[in-house]
Amino acid sequence: MSNVLVLGAAGKIARLAEEQLLDNTDAQLTLFLRRPERLEGKINKDRERLVDGDATNQEQLVAAMKGQDIVYANLAGSNIEEQATKIVAAMDQVGIKRLIWISTLGIYDEVPGAYGKWNHQMLDGGYLETYSAAAKVIENSDLDYTVVRPAWLSNKNEIDYEITQKGEPFKGTEVSRKSIGALVMKLVQDPSQEIGHSIGVNKPNTDGDKPEWYR
Template structure:
């Protein structure tokens, strides 16, 4: 039997690449505010708002995995909404996409440069800070989560070899194509006993 997978923010570029890969391999439900963004729907489509807890919990009911492609802001508020709905629906497994930089885990000579653009990771009002709070909320929840922090995204069309760094590692890889991120997520959805309760950065060699 195919896994039931709910994809939040299903109209995003990475999400749509993942949906195409998972088509026919998983029973997909696509949850998003603007269904017109879907170039080729490959599952049940729900037009919805993650801040409507009852609606989101209803969409989560009976799902095996929730893959969140939400963003870019407000991630902390969205994390709270997703946790509340998952707990209400009795869903345990969550794949949550954040971004590299929220732990100041990039090479030391690069941290100041990226924080000048995205804000300090310890400032919850900044992009990095909001992403960090969201990730911290997911980690502290009762859910079995994998937080994926892609390196700088590119539009490369090839699926590249991935470098995985842990929560406390300095990121060692290079920018990564959205298609590669989607492939990594698709593989994790199909083999979701990997990286349980871990926050991982993914890059290319």
């Protein structure tokens, strides 16, 4: 049994990952988020507990990390680099090594062709830059990290994905949030997978100049 700290636990991907972790593993989940009352009445009290916290507050992070085996961070915001910095420092302080970090496609300018140009048009001006900076913080740490770079996200009720590694051209234009949740579950089930890797995740056979819902 593993103890997993979920940072940003009310996010859409995080909720899907939590559901799959409860259904398919024996992991105990600590759900760390601001305004935890949002999840009151929506959790499995035998295996989940709520913690009120801010991912830029190192003291709160350290308190929540004690006794944990894996940190799964599903965070957002213009201060994502600061959050990454505080999380790495807190994990070093507590002595936890395994981190699963959700990022975004395009942080290495790895998306080719017309889709790459469109992705820049949509995400430049703060988003790609801040997520890239946060990923550098993670990659420059001594943690056993996996950076996950999803394609544009859909709410399709499907698990269907493939992976590319850092240094390879990104494939496909979209992927379901449920697929990313399934990947997180897989990494929790076997934490030895994809250590030190930054992986792109897409639904196979969705190549194009933009996701289907933008066409």
